[in-house]
Amino acid sequence: MGVEVLLNIAVKDYDGQKVYLSNGSEIPAKSFIWSAGVKGQDVRGLDGSVIAKGNRIVVDRFNRIAAANEVFALGDIALMKDEDYPNGHPMVAQVAIQQATNLAKNLVALQKSHSLTPFKYKDLGSMATIGRNKAVADIAFFRLHGFIAWFLWLVIHLMTLVGFRNRVVVLVNWFLSYMSYDRAIRLIVRPFNLNVSRRG
Numbered sequence: 773m774g775v776e777v778l779l780n781i782a783v784k785d786y787d788g789q790k791v792y793l794s795n796g797s798e799i800p801a802k803s804f805i806w807s808a809g810v811k812g813q814d815v816r817g818l819d820g821s822v823i824a825k826g827n828r829i830v831v832d833r834f835n836r837i838a839a840a841n842e843v844f845a846l847g848d849i850a851l852m853k854d855e856d857y858p859n860g861h862p863m864v865a866q867v868a869i870q871q872a873t874n875l876a877k878n879l880v881a882l883q884k885s886h887s888l889t890p891f892k893y894k895d896l897g898s899m900a901t902i903g904r905n906k907a908v909a910d911i912a913f914f915r916l917h918g919f920i921a922w923f924l925w926l927v928i929h930l931m932t933l934v935g936f937r938n939r940v941v942v943l944v945n946w947f948l949s950y951m952s953y954d955r956a957i958r959l960i961v962r963p964f965n966l967n968v969s970r971r972g
């Protein structure tokens with residue numbers, strides 16, 4: 773699809789004309805789109821020792837923040853290291869969902885003075901769609917791409933929606949978009965306040 777992936781190279785600088793890379797090479801580019809991931813919000817009052825790379829908050833296996841015993845963090849913002857994930861878990865929805873379920877049970881256990889269950893991530897696989905009939909899927913021992921992976925992506929996303937009505941509505945929308953090639957414009961539009969704009 774005309775995409776060239778450069779591994780183990782970081783962007784060092786950009787001056788409006790060229791992108792400078794860590795291996796010394798340069799890419800001439802008048803347009804440059806930066807999409808290097810998300811960063812956690814600063815949480816004031818937390819001990820600096822629990823803030824790690826990307827502003828993630830270091831937690832123990834129970835999602836407890838070390839320096840603040842009764843404060844918990846989960847999902848993208850939490851950095852939990854274990855033997856399988858020495859650099860923390862990937863920032864994906866499944867980690868957040870599974871940590872939330874485990875933490876909810878642990879909070880109940882805490883109230884009842886029962887022992888806590890350490891979090892263990894169950895990797896259900898990864899899928900990504902990159903457009904019409906194109907996707908990749910990495911599930912257990914299967915690695916799929918193209919139409920089959922795209923179809924699987926549709927089925928799994930449909931099945932994980934809550935409620936029969938939601939599934940039907942999404943399915944009909946997808947079908948109409950697929951047949952018409954029409955994509956709704958993804959803008960968030962607010963009502964325009966004439967009085968404010970005249971004064972301003």
Ligand SMILES: Cc1cc2nc3c(=O)[nH]c(=O)nc-3n(C[C@H](O)[C@H](O)[C@H](O)COP(=O)(O)OP(=O)(O)OC[C@H]3O[C@@H](n4cnc5c(N)ncnc54)[C@H](O)[C@@H]3O)c2cc1C
Pocket residue numbers: 810813846847848849863864865866868899900
């Ligand atoms: C473009 C994009 C595509 C992605 N695609 C996938 C994918 O295909 N599959 C997948 O598994 N994961 C995907 N992810 C990652 C996934 O979205 C995250 O891993 C997941 O949402 C993490 O859940 P979370 O609850 O930890 O954080 P979030 O879902 O980010 O929720 C945090 C919430 O906290 C709110 N918040 C922040 N600061 C404050 C504050 N000070 N006070 C109150 N509220 C606050 C935010 O507004 C947000 O609603 C994608 C992420 C991005 C950005």
